[in-house]
Amino acid sequence: MKKLAILILLSYIIVNFPVCGFMTSPDYDWTIDDLIQRNPQDLVALVVDFGEKNGKGQNFTRLVLLDFYNPKQYKIVTDGEYSPVYPPRFSRDKSKILFGDGLRYIAGAGPQFVLYDIKNEKLQPIFNLSGNKVKPYEVVGINQLWNYDNSGFYYTHEPELFFQDLFYYDFSEQKSRMVKGGIGYYCVSPVDIMGQYKLIVFSTNTEETGQQLGYYLMDFEGNYISRINNPNFEYIVRNQIRKKGAWNLNWNDKAGLFVYAEDDSTIAGYKISVTNLDGSYHRSYTSGDYIDDHPVWGPEGKYIIFDRKNTFYWKIPEKEIEHKIYLIDVQTGEITEFIKPNDIPGAINIEYFDY
Numbered sequence: 643m644k645k646l647a648i649l650i651l652l653s654y655i656i657v658n659f660p661v662c663g664f665m666t667s668p669d670y671d672w673t674i675d676d677l678i679q680r681n682p683q684d685l686v687a688l689v690v691d692f693g694e695k696n697g698k699g700q701n702f703t704r705l706v707l708l709d710f711y712n713p714k715q716y717k718i719v720t721d722g723e724y725s726p727v728y729p730p731r732f733s734r735d736k737s738k739i740l741f742g743d744g745l746r747y748i749a750g751a752g753p754q755f756v757l758y759d760i761k762n763e764k765l766q767p768i769f770n771l772s773g774n775k776v777k778p779y780e781v782v783g784i785n786q787l788w789n790y791d792n793s794g795f796y797y798t799h800e801p802e803l804f805f806q807d808l809f810y811y812d813f814s815e816q817k818s819r820m821v822k823g824g825i826g827y828y829c830v831s832p833v834d835i836m837g838q839y840k841l842i843v844f845s846t847n848t849e850e851t852g853q854q855l856g857y858y859l860m861d862f863e864g865n866y867i868s869r870i871n872n873p874n875f876e877y878i879v880r881n882q883i884r885k886k887g888a889w890n891l892n893w894n895d896k897a898g899l900f901v902y903a904e905d906d907s908t909i910a911g912y913k914i915s916v917t918n919l920d921g922s923y924h925r926s927y928t929s930g931d932y933i934d935d936h937p938v939w940g941p942e943g944k945y946i947i948f949d950r951k952n953t954f955y956w957k958i959p960e961k962e963i964e965h966k967i968y969l970i971d972v973q974t975g976e977i978t979e980f981i982k983p984n985d986i987p988g989a990i991n992i993e994y995f996d997y
Contacts, residue, residue, distance in 0.1 A: 698721025
């Protein structure tokens with residue numbers, strides 16, 4: 643009886659394994675539409691430039707979804723009606739994407755936010771509803787950050803006159819509110835969320851904090867909790883030359899680690915590095931020979947995805963700068979090319995991405 647029970651259990655596992663295996667295996671044969679409907683967690687979002695102009699003669703980019711485990715499977719989901727600029731951001735359940743539309747842009751504030759429903763394939767520009775018979779107006783900004791339950795998002799505006807406030811938009815109310823302002827010249831910009839109750843922000847609001855500019859923990863109502871006193875995040879400028887900095891932090895709750903772009907005056911480019919909250923752990927995965935930037939955690943924290951360009955990019959016209967996307971195996975440190983523009987027919991550049 644015992645052997646029979648084991649055989650039955652093994653038969654059950656064998657029969658059901660292919661279904662489960664599709665979720666994480668690079669060998670499944672789903673189409674990109676299958677993946678969108680059945681397991682969007684494996685999607686990567688790209689902003690891709692195909693060198694196109696719309697009917698109004700405006701240059702525009704497209705939002706593209708592809709399969710992390712099979713990048714040859716991809717789908718273009720926007721046309722010339724919108725032009726994503728800056729990194730798009732998946733909601734935490736990966737059912738939606740929030741991006742800024744470069745065709746609807748307010749100087750000194752940023753592009754209008756657009757919401758894309760992945761499964762229903764619907765695009766919706768974001769507006770603030772105002773009372774007193776005032777027409778709704780566009781929600782514009784940068785650095786959009788979904789809240790923990792996907793009911794809204796934090797954002798800031800592009801810097802104007804050296805200040806940036808922190809805002810929150812509530813989808814149910816269809817309204818924005820200011821979360822944190824400041825006095826004088828300041829910046830308060832959302833970076834990530836830690837756990838269920840803490841924001842990570844970058845702040846230069848030294849008059850309120852009484853401390854140096856840097857990364858801070860903040861509650862959802864805009865109250866500073868503490869400065870992140872990680873020596874790897876020090877920002878040092880001497881004689882108007884930046885000596886050290888840390889950019890584009892991405893936090894992994896499960897691992898308790900940040901991945902970020904490390905800037906150091908001893909290297910030509912940026913390194914992709916990992917550190918914990920207090921800086922007692924630090925590891926650099928790339929050398930700084932290239933400008934490696936915009937790192938994000940990949941599936942289950944086993945990979946890091948980042949973009950790379952040459953350090954002499956400033957000598958090249960913007961439209962000719964080719965970004966390639968690379969993967970780091972967190973355990974082994976192995977670096978492999980993930981995707982380049984030539985892998986998508988007609989693409990001339992990959993500009994931003996998210997996982």
